[in-house]
Amino acid sequence: MVNENSGDVDGAVQSEKIDKDSRIAVLFFPVLILLGGLCGMLLPQAFVGLAGWINPLLMIIMFCMGLTLTLPDFALVVKNPLPVLGGVVAQFVVMPSAGWLVATVLHLDPALAAGLILVGCAPGGTASNVVSYLARGNVALSVAMTSVSTLIAPALTPLLALWLAGQYMPVDAGSMALSVVQIVLIPVVLGIAIRMVLNRLVTKVTGVLPWISVLAITVVVTIIVAGSSQAIMNAGLLVLVAVILHNGLGLLLGYGAGVLMRVPADARRTMAIEVGMQNSGLAGGLAKQYFTPEAALPAAVFSVWHNLSGAMIAAYWRRKKTVNTGNLADK
Template sequence: MNSTQSSSRRPKNQSAEEHGAFYAVTIFPLLILAAGVLGFLVPGAFAGLTGWVNPLLGFIMFGMGLTLTFPDFGMVARRPIPVVIGVVAQFVIMPFLGWFVSWALQLPPELAIGVILVGCCPGGTASNVVSYLAKGDVALSVAMTTISTLIAPFVTPVLAVLLAGERMSVSGASMMMSILQVVLAPVILGLLIRWLMPRFVNRVTAALPWASVVAISVIVAIVVSGSAAAIVSAGLLVLVAVILHNGLGYALGYGAAAIFRLVPSARRTTAIEVGMQNSGLATSLAHTYFTPEAALPGAVFSVWHNVSGALLAAVLRRRAVSER
């Protein structure tokens, strides 16, 4: 989905652009859902792929880096306040919502860790496409996603230890090194390649959404294949937790932007950035350091936040945006 976010920043044909973006956030979740069903029905097919979760996430983040350019960071310098508000809201609202939902639903420790990890992760890359469809501020969305991703190696472990430390047997330092390796390093590498070889990157960006969805689909299939028992016993509970976490994130993100009097398009973007998470990272961390059950909320979130994002965009784009 990352190349779609790039093209949405520089649209050439708006109707074709909207069609492609809507396709990305509606068809892709169905493909990811199909991968999850496949992992549940034939778990043995993915039993030998458990070591591929981190490399696949690194590939997805490398694709995100390929869609970035250095001028994208100018947004932070030109309009720092909306970016700071969005990023702070991202790392305050969603982590504590993850803890609250886990407590309210009395989730088992493994599932609670998974939900909290989802909340502690940065914004998801698909949020840029959803912001575009919802008539939000796309440049602001890209800036928020980029900054939250770049600081995640240092913020995510601290939040995870703070909110789930009593359930965790891993140190924050180990988690930080993992995020540096599978998130920050691939993003920076992709950004540098985009800068050094722009013509080559422009030729391959059209394939990046499909490459990314294949990668996240395989991750979901691997996680589901190792969590069949948890799905049977607690699948509905996990789905309820994910829906609450995601939906409350949208609402509180919009509320935070309204409190600080951001313009309506920025409010929409902030809501989407807060509600949509890099659940692939949460899945990877849970799979690496905890049990397959702990990775289940991230896998479910990967499907659901795209579905809810498409629905939210469809509702918001029918409502006029006044910037006064």
Template sequence: MSTPPPAPTHRAGAASARPARTAEDRSARLAVTVFPALILAAAAFGFFVPSVGQALAEHTSIYLGVIMFAMGLTLTIPDFALVAKRPLPVLIGVVSQYVIMPLVGLGIALLLQLPPELAVGVILVGCAPGGTSSNVIAYLAKADTALSVTMTSISTLLAPLFTPMLTLWLAGSYLPVDAGSMALSIVQMVLIPVLGGLVVRLIAGRLVDRILPALPWVSVAGISLVVIAVVSGSTEAIVSAGAIVLLAVVLHNGLGYLLGYWAARLLRQGERAARTTSVEVGMQNSGLAATLAASAFSPAAALPAAIFSIWHNLSGAMLAMYYRRSADRHPADPA
């Protein structure tokens, strides 16, 4: 969930059945459109006014917790019921998430011979769960929004186990990794807020429905604060290695889209499920990765995640346009 904005709460079937856009839809579409510009502005602010960013840095876990609570507020029980109804595409998406992106991250770190802090940062981005902005991109791409939401939810709930374990396994040769401490941090910053938001939605659903249009902007504000904090502490790394990190991020994100799509197609999934898996695998919760990297390693290690936050929303919007235009070529693909 980078981590912006929560997806539309009506799911793919409902979206295709009724094209009318709710206030939440419009808010999410607008947020995901302007999000890269806001993140660029946040990055510039952190770079040129580092004193403010460093003052914000000690509260990054709180910002992420607010973002994840907002994600929890968008979830409903039917999001998880899809696991029982369509287990195979969900399984393919979640396994691809935790296999493709971590291994691609390691491969890129080796290929580009990244220094240890940046290598760990790239690998940690790959080991993060899916970002909630993938749900909006899936919706705009005419993919399976319900499947996207379920994949994001399941990968997020599994993050306390898989993110530390994979980071230790793949990045431990670069820098020491305290997997136990990382797992505890993910539980505190991700799992508890998400479950808390889900419980509040169950208890006060009508009240939550009234504030849903504002939730994308809560997420945008939260990730902007994370980026300001991360960039302010890694200005030297940006000057010395910004170009190579950008290259690493573009390769990582693009290969995630491509390999996610073909993983689903090779396992005989339909076009819409393949597009969903592509988006879900390529878009990461870079807000979580940045916060973990800054707290467990260094601000420089968080730089790949900060750049990923900007790039994957730009690339996701372009990918959605491509998939949307190609959707008419698959009219028989089931919803």
């Protein structure tokens, strides 16, 4: 006799395994990034020649992200667009502005200032969804915000970089937009399409995708740090301070945006995480391609720090209960 609930049980087991793999990947992420950064610092000559790998690795990361998305993930945009669109607006207003403000207050060198601002102009970070889950945030909102910010990045990232980072260094917005389309939009859309056609097959390997992304971004950071090793020796502490301030402002103002919009506590947590965590790998690749190796330094440091701060804030929030968890997804 066949158990009618066996499919549900298998699905629950699969989902639990995916969640566990994702949690482990994100918790180990800062450790691997730190090790990669140390390798880049101590053995720069071994990785400098691999600069051509950065964009292909970023494309792999974006493709993996696309494979994790389904059309229902975008349903929240239609059902309750205000928190999603409000959060995305906060993403592209708060972080570029905060990057410019921190660069101005700390009197960063032009290359470092442009690099920090470019981090702020990037879309949401790929690890933010799992960090939101660990923090007992609204995961549906997190996925929707990451997806929307990523899909509109080819338009907004170059324009914002031209406006703010262009004060410090020349910005070829047209070429940068084309690069973002190639690195971000095409791989994500391709991943979504493959998920639609081969959903059952993709679901079986979903637990591996976070690890592929973690390893890829680790290599990207290692290469970027190797190319900026001398700059790190000269300005490492100042850049760390700038990154901590930038990330902290994003988390604080992202949460504040949720308070102003009067969304539930779990959604406020998600908005804080989504705004504060950036796709720093993309920012580093663009900085290295369109600015200088030194300009990629803030992105490399941000890659380490925002995952450490994300893990810490998730651990803190996970111990505190939220009110109306999941309501946004149901409205």
